[in-house]
Structure formats: C-alpha cells, structure tokens
Amino acid sequence: MREISGNLVAKGVKIAAVAARFNGFLVDQLVKGAADAYSRLGADAKDLDVVRVPGSNELPVAANRLAKSGRYDAIVCLGAVVRGATPHADLINETVARALSQIALETGVPVINGVVAADNLEQAVERCGTKQGNKGFSAVEAAVETVNVLREIG
Numbered sequence: 001m002r003e004i005s006g007n008l009v010a011k012g013v014k015i016a017a018v019a020a021r022f023n024g025f026l027v028d029q030l031v032k033g034a035a036d037a038y039s040r041l042g043a044d045a046k047d048l049d050v051v052r053v054p055g056s057n058e059l060p061v062a063a064n065r066l067a068k069s070g071r072y073d074a075i076v077c078l079g080a081v082v083r084g085a086t087p088h089a090d091l092i093n094e095t096v097a098r099a100l101s102q103i104a105l106e107t108g109v110p111v112i113n114g115v116v117a118a119d120n121l122e123q124a125v126e127r128c129g130t131k132q133g134n135k136g137f138s139a140v141e142a143a144v145e146t147v148n149v150l151r152e153i154g
Helices: 024-040 056-069 088-107 121-127 135-153
Strands: 015-020 049-053 074-082 111-118
Touching: 015 024, 015 056, 015 135, 024 074, 024 111, 024 135, 049 056, 056 074, 056 088, 056 111, 074 088, 074 121, 074 135, 088 111, 111 121, 111 135
Parallel strands: 015 049, 015 074, 074 111
Antiparallel strands: none
16 A cells, blocks of 8 residues: 655745634734744745735635635635624635635645634634634644645645
8 A cells, every 4th residue: 555645844835824804813813823833844934925805705715816826835714703693604604615625626726724613702712822722823734734745646
C-alpha cells in the first residue's frame, strides 16, 4: 500500500486569508491565529495577505477572485456567525460553505472554510482562541497540508 499525505511545512506556500469585518472582535482573533500558524509552519507571517470584506456572506466572492488570480496556493476564509433569534445564521453558514467548496472544485485551489458557526457568543469566543482552540490556526494548517498533498499527487 502506498499512502500519499501532505506535511505541515508552509515554506513556499502562498496563502491569502479573506476575513469578515462583521464580528470583528472575534474575526481579528482568527486572523491572529492564522498568522501564528503560518509562521509556526515555516513561512513568514508578513507574507500572509489578508483581504477584508464586510461579512461572512461576502467571503466567497473575494475568495473566488483570489483563487482565480493564480497568485495563491490556497485561500483561507475567516468569519464568525453567531445564531440569533432568526434562521439568518443558518442561511449564511450553508450558503457560504457550499460556495467555498464550489470555488475550490472549480479552480483547483484549496479554499478552507474557517468560519466559526456558533449558537451563542460564548461558543464563538471559545472557537476563536480560548477553550476550543483557534479556527484561524487550524484553517491555515488545513490549507498548508492540502496544498502539500496536491503537490504530492502532481
């Protein structure tokens, strides 16, 4: 049996992070986590391009443009959607997740969904850098590993 797997070495992996401004106090922590991961995995954090959009709903259009630009090996999308009294959060989460997957399939560029979907503010805070880790950090790890897997596949 031959197994192909990627490594967690970011040197030579160019990533763009698309970050929502809405819930900025949460998303800013995701961006910090993404930069931290990029640096710890061997890249220079200053080489991480961060593109800001109004909210999570706007992540796909920017991710699509970046993926098609040919300048990046992967796109990481960062946002925080906290459920309220209406089904609006579910609509955004589902729409964004489908769109990001579609962009990756159409362009061949990994597009990682680093959007925190939480039932309440406490859960969101936990996923943006406290008890449950930092989804921005893990999204960059997923991006780097996926890029390296694709490189191994050829």
